[in-house]
Amino acid sequence: MAFLCPSxxxxxxxxxxxxNVLTITYARHPENFSWHAWIGGSPAxxxxxxxxxxxxxxxxxxxxxxxxxxxxxxxxxxRNQGHxxxxxxxxxAGTGVEALFTTVFRRHVPTKRSRLWSAFRLLCMVVVPxxxxxxxxxxxxxxxxxxxxxxxxxxxxxxxxxxSSLATxxxxxxxxxxxxxxxxxxxxxxxxxxxxDDSDRARCxxxxxxxxxxxCRSKYYLPGGIENYAPALLAGDGRSNTGPVxxxxxxxxxxxxxxxxxxxxxxxxxTTVECITSGFAIGAFQLCMQNTLANQLQISIIIxxxxxxxxxxxxxxxxxxxxxxxxxxISLSVYQRHANIAYNGLNGTILSHEFLDSPEAINISxxxxxxxxxTILGPTKSNxxxxxxxxxxLLGLGANKPVLPMSIxxxxxxxxxxxxxxxxxxxxxxxxxxxxxxxxxYHFQAKDFAELRRLLIxxxxxxxxxxxxxxxxxxxxxFPDAEPTVPIYPAFLRYNLQVxxxxxxxxxxxxxxTLLFCLAVQFIGSLTVPGRKVxxxxxxxxxxxxxxxxxxxxxxxxxxxxxxxxxxKLSERDKLERMSKMRILFISSNC
Numbered sequence: 001m002a003f004l005c006p007s008x009x010x011x012x013x014x015x016x017x018x019x020n021v022l023t024i025t026y027a028r029h030p031e032n033f034s035w036h037a038w039i040g041g042s043p044a045x046x047x048x049x050x051x052x053x054x055x056x057x058x059x060x061x062x063x064x065x066x067x068x069x070x071x072x073x074x075x076x077x078x079r080n081q082g083h084x085x086x087x088x089x090x091x092x093a094g095t096g097v098e099a100l101f102t103t104v105f106r107r108h109v110p111t112k113r114s115r116l117w118s119a120f121r122l123l124c125m126v127v128v129p130x131x132x133x134x135x136x137x138x139x140x141x142x143x144x145x146x147x148x149x150x151x152x153x154x155x156x157x158x159x160x161x162x163x164s165s166l167a168t169x170x171x172x173x174x175x176x177x178x179x180x181x182x183x184x185x186x187x188x189x190x191x192x193x194x195x196x197d198d199s200d201r202a203r204c205x206x207x208x209x210x211x212x213x214x215x216c217r218s219k220y221y222l223p224g225g226i227e228n229y230a231p232a233l234l235a236g237d238g239r240s241n242t243g244p245v246x247x248x249x250x251x252x253x254x255x256x257x258x259x260x261x262x263x264x265x266x267x268x269x270x271t272t273v274e275c276i277t278s279g280f281a282i283g284a285f286q287l288c289m290q291n292t293l294a295n296q297l298q299i300s301i302i303i304x305x306x307x308x309x310x311x312x313x314x315x316x317x318x319x320x321x322x323x324x325x326x327x328x329x330i331s332l333s334v335y336q337r338h339a340n341i342a343y344n345g346l347n348g349t350i351l352s353h354e355f356l357d358s359p360e361a362i363n364i365s366x367x368x369x370x371x372x373x374x375t376i377l378g379p380t381k382s383n384x385x386x387x388x389x390x391x392x393x394l395l396g397l398g399a400n401k402p403v404l405p406m407s408i409x410x411x412x413x414x415x416x417x418x419x420x421x422x423x424x425x426x427x428x429x430x431x432x433x434x435x436x437x438x439x440x441x442y443h444f445q446a447k448d449f450a451e452l453r454r455l456l457i458x459x460x461x462x463x464x465x466x467x468x469x470x471x472x473x474x475x476x477x478x479f480p481d482a483e484p485t486v487p488i489y490p491a492f493l494r495y496n497l498q499v500x501x502x503x504x505x506x507x508x509x510x511x512x513x514t515l516l517f518c519l520a521v522q523f524i525g526s527l528t529v530p531g532r533k534v535x536x537x538x539x540x541x542x543x544x545x546x547x548x549x550x551x552x553x554x555x556x557x558x559x560x561x562x563x564x565x566x567x568x569k570l571s572e573r574d575k576l577e578r579m580s581k582m583r584i585l586f587i588s589s590n591c
Contacts, residue, residue, distance in 0.1 A: 009067050009522060009525075010522065012063050012067065013064045013515075013518060013519070013522060015060050016060035016061045016063075016064045016515060017515055019053060019060055020057045020060075020061065020511050020515060022053050023050065023054045023135070023507075023511075024508050024511070026049060026053055026497070027050060027135065027497065027499040027504050027507070028499075030046065030496045030497040030498075031144065034046060034494045034495060034496045034497070035146045035494055037494075040144070040494035040495050040496065041495070042495060043141040043495045046141045046495045047141065047497065049497070050497055050499075051136075054132060054135050054136075055132075057131075057511070058128050058131055058132055059128075061127070061128055061131070061511065061514060061515065061518075062128040064515070064518045065128070065517075065518055067522075068517065068521035069121075069124060069521075070093070070541070071521050071522065071524065071525040071534070072091065072521050073091035073092065074534035074537060074544075074586070075525060075531045075533075076088065076091075077549060077584045077586050078529075078530035078534050078585075081583070082552070082584055082585035083583060084111075084113070084114070084580065084583060084584075085551060085579050085580075085583060085584050086103075086114050086576070086579050086582075087113060087114055088584045090103060090117045090118050090121055091117060091121060092541060094541070095121070097122070097125070099118075100118045100121050100122050100125075101118075101122070103115060103118035104118045104122065111580055127514050130510065131507060131510060131511055134503055134506050134507045134510065135499065135503060135504075135507045137503050138499065138500025138502065138503040139497070139499055139500070139503075140497075141496065141497055141498060142352075143351070143352060143493055143494075144352060144494050144495065145249050145352055145491040145493055145494070146249070146491060146492055147340075147487075147489035147490070148489050148490045148491065149489060151489055151490045153487045153488065153489055154487075154489075155485060155486060155487060155488065156224065156226055156250055156253070156484050156486045156488045157225075157447035157482065157484050157486060158223070158255065158447075158486050159223070159224045159254050159255050159256050159336070159442070159447070160254075160445040160447055160482065161362070161445065162368070162369070162440070162441045162444055162445060163444050163445055163446065163480070164368040164369065164371055164372040164440075164444060166444040166445070166446075166448075166449070166480070167372040167373075167375035167376045167444060169449070170443070171376050171378070178404050178436075182404070182436050183411060183432035183435050183436065185435045185439055186220050186434060186435045186438065187431075187435075189349045189350055190225065190349055190350065191222055191225060191350075192221070192350075193221045193222075193350055193353055194218070195219045195220065195221050196217065196219045196220075197217070200215075203215040203216050203217070204216040204217070204218060204427060205427075207262070207427070208424060209423070209426065210263075210328055210426060210430065211264075211265075212261065212262055212263055212264055212331070214262055216261065216262050217261050218261075218434070219257070219258065219259050220257075220260075220434075220438075221255055221256070221257050221258075221339070221353065222256045222438070222442055223250070223253050223254070223255030223339060223350070223353070224250070224255060224447065224486060225343075225348060226248065226250065226343045226348050226488065246345045246490045247342050247344055247345050247351055247490075247491040247492075247493065248342070248490060249340060249341070249342050249343075249488065249489050249491035250340065250341045250486050250487070250488050251340055251486065251487040251488070251489070252338050252339075252340065252356060252486065253338065253340070253341050254336055254337075254338050255336065255338070255339060255341075256334065256335070256336060256337075256438075256441065256442060257336060257337040258332060258333070258335075258434075258438060259333040259335070260331065260332055260430075260434050261330065261331045262329070262330060262331075262430065263298045263299070263300070263330050263331045265325065265327075265328075265329050266325055266326075267298055267300065267324065267326075267329060268323055269289075269290060269300070270323070271286075271288070271321065273367070274288050274290050274366065274367075275288035275321075275323075275370075276373060276374045276377075277315070277318075277321065278377040278378070278408075279405040279406060279409050280314070280409075281309075281312040281313065282310075282312050282314065282406075283306075283309045283405075283409035283413065284304045284309075284314035284315055284409060285301055285303050285304060285409050285412065286301065286302040286320075286321045286322075287299070287300075287301050287370070287373060288300050288301075288326070289366045293333075294361070294364075295334050295335065295363055295364055296331060296332065296334075296364075297331065297334075297364060297369070298330075298331050298332075299329065299330055299331075299332060299433065300327075300328065301327060301328055301412065301433055302320065302321060302322060302325070302327050303320075303327055303409060303413050303416050304320050304413075305320055327416055327429075328426070328429050328430055328433055330430060330433055330437075332437060333361075334363075334364045335359035335360055335361050335362060336360050337355060337357060338355070338356045339353045339354055339356055340354045340356065345490075369437070376404075376440065377402065377404060377405050378401075408436065415428055415429040415432070446480040446481065447482050449480050449481075449482075530586075533586055534548075534586060545584075548586060548587060549585060549587060550587050551585075552582065552585060553581060553582050567579075
C-alpha cells in the first residue's frame with residue numbers, strides 16, 4: 001500500500017521517465033523513426049517530434065520534482081528531531097526566487113545549511129528550463145534515403161581489387177580514361193566523397209609548403225558507383241520510367257577509402273625500379289613511388305623545366321631528374337569500407353552515404369601501380385600484351401601514343417611557375433597528384449569491363465564479317481568478368497534529426513540524475529517511517545502547517561502563532577536569528 005499512497009505521484013513519475021526515455025531515444029537514434037513520413041517527411045517535422053517529446057517530458061519532470069521536494073520537506077519535518085523552520089520554509093514551493101537569492105548571498109544568514117538549501121532549491125528551479133535549452137542548443141537535420149524493399153531488387157557492383165594488368169586493355173583509351181580532368185576525380189560528385197575532418201581541412205588551408213610535419217591530411221571515399229548499373233536501370237527492371245527521376249540506394253556497397261598526407265620532398269628512390277619518365281621532348285615528368293607499408297605508398301613527381309622543353313631536351317637532358325628531390329610529394333594509404341550509398345537516378349551523383357564498418361587496410365604494390373602508369377602513359381607499341389597488341393595493329397592503332405603525358409606536364413608546369421608568387425598553388429598541385437594516382441586504382445578493376453563484356457560479346461557474334469567477328473570476339477574475351485552482388489533499390493527521401501553529442505550527453509545526464517533523485521525521494525516517502533507519516537497530507541501546504549505541524553523553540557517549548565506577530569518589532573537580522581533556533585515537527589498521521 002505504501003506505493004499507492006498517493007499513487008498519482010508514481011503515475012506522474014513513470015510518465016516522466018517514459019517521455020524522457022522517448023526523447024533521448026529519438027535524439028540518439030532518429031533513424032529508427034524517421035522513415036515514417038509524418039516523422040521524417042521534412043526538416044520541420046523531424047524537429048517538431050523532438051519538440052513535442054521534450055515539451056511533454058519537461059513539465060512532467062517539473063511536476064515530479066515538485067512532488068519530490070514536498071515529500072522531502074514533509075519527511076524531514078516528520079523525523080523525531082523535526083526540521084529547522086527556516087530550512088523547511090526554503091523548500092516550500094511558495095518561497096520565491098528573491099527570497100532564495102537573498103538567503104544564498106545575504107551576509108547575516110545564521111547557518112550555512114540554510115544557504116545550501118536555498119542553493120539546492122534554485123538549482124531545482126533551473127533544471128527544467130535548462131533541459132529545454134540544452135536539447136535544442138546544437139540541433140540540425142540531414143537528408144537520409146531509405147530503400148523501398150517492396151520494389152524489385154536489381155544488382156550493381158562495388159569496387160574490387162586493383163588489377164594492374166588491365167592497363168594493357170585501357171592503354172588505347174588512356175586519353176579517354178584520364179582525359180584533361182585527370183586532376184579532378186576527387187572533386188567529382190559522381191565518384192568521390194570528401195570525408196576529411198574539419199581540423200584537417202583547416203591545416204591544409206594554411207599549409208603553403210609540402211612537408212610531412214604540416215599536419216595536412218585529406219580523406220576520400222570512392223564507392224562503386226552506379227554507372228555499371230545503368231543498363232539494368234534503362235531496361236526498366238520493374239522500376240517506373242515515368243514521372244520524376246527516383247533516387248536509388250545501393251546496400252552494403254564496397255568502396256575505396258583513401259588517406260593522403262604530405263611527404264618528404266627529399267625521400268630517396270631507386271630511379272631504375274621505382275621511377276618512370278613519361279612525356280615528349282617538349283615536356284615530360286618523372287613519377288616515383290615506393291611502399292612504406294603494405295597498404296601505404298610514398299609518391300613524388302618532378303616536372304621538366306620549360307627551359308629544357310623549349311629546346312626539346314626533356315628526354316635527352318636528364319639533369320632535371322633526381323633520386324632524392326621532387327617538386328611535390330605525398331603519401332597514400334589505401335583501405336576499403338562498406339556503406340549504404342544513395343545516388344541520383346538520373347546522373348549518378350552521390351546524394352548521401354552511411355558507413356557500415358571501419359576502414360580495412362588493403363595491400364597496394366608500388367611496382368604494380370608504377371607499371372600500370374608506364375603502360376598507360378606509353379605508346380601502344382610498348383603494350384606488354386603481344387596478343388592484344390596484334391589486335392590493335394590489325395585495327396590500325398599500333399602506332400598510337402596518348403597525349404595524356406603532355407597534358408600532365410603542362411598542368412604541373414603551370415602550377416610550378418605560379419607557386420613562386422602564390423604559395424597557395426601548392427595545394428592545387430597536391431590535389432592534382434592525388435587524383436592522378438587514384439584513377440588507375442579506381443578504374444583498373446573487373447567491374448568496369450563486366451557489363452561491357454556482356455554487351456559486346458553479343459554484338460561481335462552477330463557480325464556477318466568472319467574476320468571482324470573473330471577479331472571482336474578475341475578482344476572482348478580479354479575483358480574480365482564479374483558478377484554484380486550489390487542490391488540496389490528505389491529510394492525515398494527522409495530527414496534525420498541530428499543532436500550534437502555533447503548536448504545529448506548533457507541532457508541525458510541532467511535529466512536522468514534529476515529523475516534518480518526523484519525516485520530516491522519517492523522511495524523515502526514510501527518506505528521510511530517519516531515518509532509514511534506524511535503520505536496522507538493534503539495538497540494544500542498552508543492547511544497542513546496549521547493542522548498537522550507545530551513549531552518549537554530551542555527549549556523545545558511550543559511556539560504559538562502570536563509570537564510570530566510579536567517578532568515584527570525585531571530587526572530582520574534578529575528575526576532570522578530567532579527563527580533559526582526553531583524547529584517544525586509533524587504531530588499527526590493521516591495515512
